[in-house]
Amino acid sequence: MSDVTDRRERLREKLVEVAEAAIAEGGLAAVKARPLAEAAGCAVGAIYNVFPDLDGLILAVNVRTLEALDQAMTEVGGRFPDDPERHLQALGAAYLGFAAAQTRRWRALFEHRLPEGYAVPDWYTDRLDTIFRHLRDPFAALFPDRPASERIEMARALFAGAHGIVALGLDGKLGAVDAPVIAARIRFLVRAVLAGA
Incomplete structure (x- = not known):
């Protein structure tokens, strides 16, 4: 696995964990790009490098x-x-x-x-x-x-x-x-x- 692929997979997993915690805390309404990116420590655009959209993340x-x-x-x-x-x-x-x-x-x-x-x-x-x-x-x-x-x-x-x-x-x-x-x-x-x- 290349370093880029490895980083991408780690970010994907982090975003899923963050979104899962957001849903557990506030339901689907809590799935918003900017707060998720902040919690995952990435730029908003990075979400869409890993998932096609927020529906894919959900x-x-x-x-x-x-x-x-x-x-x-x-x-x-x-x-x-x-x-x-x-x-x-x-x-x-x-x-x-x-x-x-x-x-x-x-x-x-x-x-x-x-x-x-x-x-x-x-x-x-x-x-x-x-x-x-x-x-x-x-x-x-x-x-x-x-x-x-x-x-x-x-x-x-x-x-x-x-x-x-x-x-x-x-x-x-x-x-x-x-x-x-x-x-x-x-x-x-x-x-x-x-x-x-």
């Missing part, structure tokens, strides 16, 4: 958030190898725990909007897909005779429902609720989906 931060979420879900993945329903409920609890502990980073995953015509990079889509893999094994165990494509859609529907419960719960949109109530609603959703499938 995607890089969001990938780190997805990796952290993946780790949180992986930690519960092996707890219930013979009980797919409890496995799904544990994944829901892990998702809620991550969202509650890392709320601004978690929100950035869903609040960030790319400009029209901005192609989502494959590396981002691949990382996003790793979250859904946690749901595939339980659904395969529960519904072995269903086509894989149908199980994937079931998993995505369950994720969307659980995400909605977490988002509405953390926002207080369904009245003031605490984490145990949100967790109970996720468990209810899992049971309802499996009973109706």
Whole structure:
């Protein structure tokens, strides 16, 4: 690796760290070029030598958030190898725990909007897909005779429902609720989906 490439990679990593901290502190609104450059110790223009734009930088931060979420879900993945329903409920609890502990980073995953015509990079889509893999094994165990494509859609529907419960719960949109109530609603959703499938 050349010295220039090495410096560029160090700056890229520093900018991601700084932007990640800014999002954790102030949400997406805190991602502004000048403060990020100051915190990273570089010129504003240097950001655009490393990233095509601030959207590219936010995607890089969001990938780190997805990796952290993946780790949180992986930690519960092996707890219930013979009980797919409890496995799904544990994944829901892990998702809620991550969202509650890392709320601004978690929100950035869903609040960030790319400009029209901005192609989502494959590396981002691949990382996003790793979250859904946690749901595939339980659904395969529960519904072995269903086509894989149908199980994937079931998993995505369950994720969307659980995400909605977490988002509405953390926002207080369904009245003031605490984490145990949100967790109970996720468990209810899992049971309802499996009973109706």
